[in-house]
Amino acid sequence: MLQRRSWAELGGGDFGWLKAKHHFAIAGRGLPEHRRLGSLIVWNDDEIAPGSGFPLHRHENVEIITYVRQGVVAHEDDLGNVGYLKAGDVQVISAGTGIRHAEHNPGREPLKIFQIWIRPRKAGGEPRWQSRQFPSARDSDSLVVLASGFEKDEGALLIRGDARVFGSVLAAGDNLIHSLAAGRQAYLALAAGAATVNGKHLSRGDGVAVVDEPHLQIIASQPTELVLVDTA
Numbered sequence: 269m270l271q272r273r274s275w276a277e278l279g280g281g282d283f284g285w286l287k288a289k290h291h292f293a294i295a296g297r298g299l300p301e302h303r304r305l306g307s308l309i310v311w312n313d314d315e316i317a318p319g320s321g322f323p324l325h326r327h328e329n330v331e332i333i334t335y336v337r338q339g340v341v342a343h344e345d346d347l348g349n350v351g352y353l354k355a356g357d358v359q360v361i362s363a364g365t366g367i368r369h370a371e372h373n374p375g376r377e378p379l380k381i382f383q384i385w386i387r388p389r390k391a392g393g394e395p396r397w398q399s400r401q402f403p404s405a406r407d408s409d410s411l412v413v414l415a416s417g418f419e420k421d422e423g424a425l426l427i428r429g430d431a432r433v434f435g436s437v438l439a440a441g442d443n444l445i446h447s448l449a450a451g452r453q454a455y456l457a458l459a460a461g462a463a464t465v466n467g468k469h470l471s472r473g474d475g476v477a478v479v480d481e482p483h484l485q486i487i488a489s490q491p492t493e494l495v496l497v498d499t500a
Contacts, residue, residue, distance in 0.1 A: 275473030461492025
């Protein structure tokens with residue numbers, strides 16, 4: 269089963285400094301029919317105005333993956349970490365027993381990000397922050413593991429949840445297949461471009477929830493950038 273979630277129909281709001289779209293319903297935000305998928309509970313499409321951002325705030329017992337689509341994000345936290353990420357880069361916050369962090373847009377253009385939340389396998393653990401600069405021109409016609417709850421995925425940022433986060437940059441006409449093991453679910457969203465997923469058309473900003481499908485066939489109809497989460 270595939271449930272297409274078009275960008276135009278997503279819940280969210282325009283708060284001036286922040287324009288938010290919610291692919292999943294949580295805490296009264298988003299559409300009720302856009303339920304979570306297993307350990308995947310949040311997928312926000314955020315646009316943050318220059319010179320603004322989220323002030324210092326606290327999280328615990330959640331894995332937060334930020335994928336930068338446009339601009340630069342400045343991160344700082346109460347562990348002493350400071351970092352800057354550009355388009356195509358990824359950061360992971362394993363909140364564990366608790367972490368306070370802030371994120372701002374220090375640039376001159378709007379900052380656009382996907383922010384993804386995944387529940388950990390178990391509560392607790394030492395909080396940590398990691399980031400990685402991924403190449404902007406990845407191998408076409410492939411999925412790159414950006415973050416993973418499995419240590420065998422070499423090069424990926426480590427999370428504590430039962431999930432993998434993939435990214436891909438496709439040329440027009442590229443055709444790739446992602447297999448899903450029994451009991452696995454997936455969510456895919458387009459950061460740019462247009463593609464079909466098992467025959468369903470997606471445009472920039474659209475997402476699709478995937479349940480009880482053995483595989484996904486992704487065909488790009490134009491240059492496309494996508495993020496995919498495979499979760500239990």
